[in-house]
Amino acid sequence: MESLHFIVMQHCEVCGRSTQKLTKISIEGVHLLACDECRSLGEIVIEKTKPKLSAPILPIGRLVRKTSSRPMIKEGIPPKRKDGFEDLSIVKNYGALIKRAREALQLTPDELGRRIGEKASVIRKLEVERLVPDHTLAKKLEHILKVKLLIPSSETLEIEGLKAKIEGKAETESSLTLEDIAKVKEKSKKNI
Incomplete structure (x- = not known):
């Protein structure tokens, strides 16, 4: 049996000659395949090959798993806003507030x-406070339910500090004074 060998002839993109060997060149920014005689008309292009990865590289020792697009509760840390402003935080007992407002409007979690534009399971998780709403979701809930879920972060910390003083849980033994209340009012006026 005879073996057949085929020689592939290619054409130069500059002059049109048939040849077996072409070189990639650049003439005025245009990449062309040129024969040996025409390759001196441009600069030879050297292509860099990038290694192809079959799977993304993950840091060693870490298991990365995405479970939800909504942040879960982290104690003492309000969810961060994507737009860089962190001046608002979610009120305490937001779950009960959402549930009462929903029931007052006679809506089911599905409705x-x-x-x-969220799943019913997200609404149920919010109501039992297993999920902290991000600012976008909180704004949607405020609009539909006509409740206030976002308050300025500085006010939250000051109100909690005053409540702790009133209840006697403050770090110092001092009691709540008129000066403390005046400071809170001055700071809230400056923020407005």
Whole structure:
């Protein structure tokens, strides 16, 4: 049996000659395949090959798993806003507030979820405070339920400090004074 060998002839993109060997060149920014005689008309292009990865590289010793697009509760840390402003935080007992407002409007978790574009399971998790709403979701809930879920962070910390003093849980033994209340009012006026 005879073996057949085929020689592939290619054409120079500059002059049109048939040749077996072409070189990639650049003439005025245009990449062309040129024969040996025409390759001196441009600069030879050297292509860098990038190694192809079959899987993304993950840091060693870490398991990365995405479970939800909504942040879970982290004690003492309000969820961060994507736009860089962190001046608002979620009120305490937001779950009970959401549930009462939803029930007052006679909506099921499914109906409320459809109105704001979320799943019913997200609404249920919010109501039992297993999920902290991000600022976008909180704004949607405020609009539909007509409740206040976002308050300035500085006010939250000051109000909690005053409540602790009133209840006797403050770090110092001092009691709440008129000066403490005046400071809070001055700071809130400056923020407005």
